[in-house]
Amino acid sequence: MSYIPSREDAVKLFRKYNKSDSLYKHALAVEAVMRYMAVKSGEDADKWGVIGLIHDLDYEMYPDRHCEMTEKILRENGWPEEYIRAVMSHGWNIVTDVKPESLMERTLYAMDELTGLVVTTALVRPSKSILDMKAKSVRKKWNDRRFAAGVDRSVIEEGARLLGVETADLITCCISGMRNVAAELGLDGSMAESGNEE
Numbered sequence: 001m002s003y004i005p006s007r008e009d010a011v012k013l014f015r016k017y018n019k020s021d022s023l024y025k026h027a028l029a030v031e032a033v034m035r036y037m038a039v040k041s042g043e044d045a046d047k048w049g050v051i052g053l054i055h056d057l058d059y060e061m062y063p064d065r066h067c068e069m070t071e072k073i074l075r076e077n078g079w080p081e082e083y084i085r086a087v088m089s090h091g092w093n094i095v096t097d098v099k100p101e102s103l104m105e106r107t108l109y110a111m112d113e114l115t116g117l118v119v120t121t122a123l124v125r126p127s128k129s130i131l132d133m134k135a136k137s138v139r140k141k142w143n144d145r146r147f148a149a150g151v152d153r154s155v156i157e158e159g160a161r162l163l164g165v166e167t168a169d170l171i172t173c174c175i176s177g178m179r180n181v182a183a184e185l186g187l188d189g190s191m192a193e194s195g196n197e198e
Contacts, residue, residue: 003078007046010053013077018060027053028181029115030108036177037107048104051086055108067091094155100162110159113151114174117141120148122187129189130178135171 014027034052038045058069067088074084089100090108100109121138122130141147160167182188 002080004047005050005054005077005079005083007050007053010050013073014054014057017057017073020060023056023060025185026115026119027056028184029119029178030055030112032181033111033115033174033177034104034108036180037111037173038104040173041103041107043104047083048107051083051104051108052111054083055087055090055112057087067095100159103163106159106162110156110163110170111174111177113153113155114159114170115178117148117151117153117156118171118174118178119185119187120151123191126192127189128187128192130175130182130185130187131189133175135168135175138171138175139168 014024018024018027031049031052035045035049037043038048054070054074056066056070057073059066062069067090070087071084074087085098086102086105086108088096088098089105090112092099092109100106117138118130118133121141122128122133124141125133125137127133142153145153156170157167160170163170178185178187183190
């Protein structure tokens with residue numbers, strides 16, 4: 001039987017190439033959303049989660065060769081082609097020409113950018129929490145291009161189109177998935193200053 005990477009394998013490999021806490025938190029956020037979406041779709045949550053966790057493996061050490069080096073590293077470590085292709089597809093029309101085809105690939109493509117916007121929105125709220133946040137909070141910030149300027153809204157919109165869902169529904173699913181790791185992301189309200197609540 002071919003090698004099926006475990007979550008432990010993914011974490012160990014990710015930590016080997018990334019020391020940044022913020023990148024690890026991003027990996028956890030995408031993993032949580034991928035797991036949530038897999039369960040919602042009746043798919044393999046472990047597989048989807050591992051792919052979400054590992055998708056930016058090369059980003060800290062090889063930002064100019066993003067996805068290319070992840071493909072090389074995963075191949076050297078004997079990862080299955082399905083996992084490698086999924087990771088490559090999240091860089092479609094940005095750094096790769098691998099179009100997201102499967103439901104898993106389309107979900108990763110759509111959710112990767114969106115998690116960044118959700119995090120940034122949560123951090124400017126008085127509660128500093130995603131536990132009490134709704135999609136409308138994110139939608140309010142959507143058209144302000146100076147807010148979370150690094151987040152490419154067009155990628156999120158294209159991801160929603162590929163999935164055949166409304167952007168607002170995609171945001172709701174993203175928030176729901178991230179709530180499962182709110183504490184690990186520091187988005188459970190513990191960062192809010194006392195007396196600064198709404």
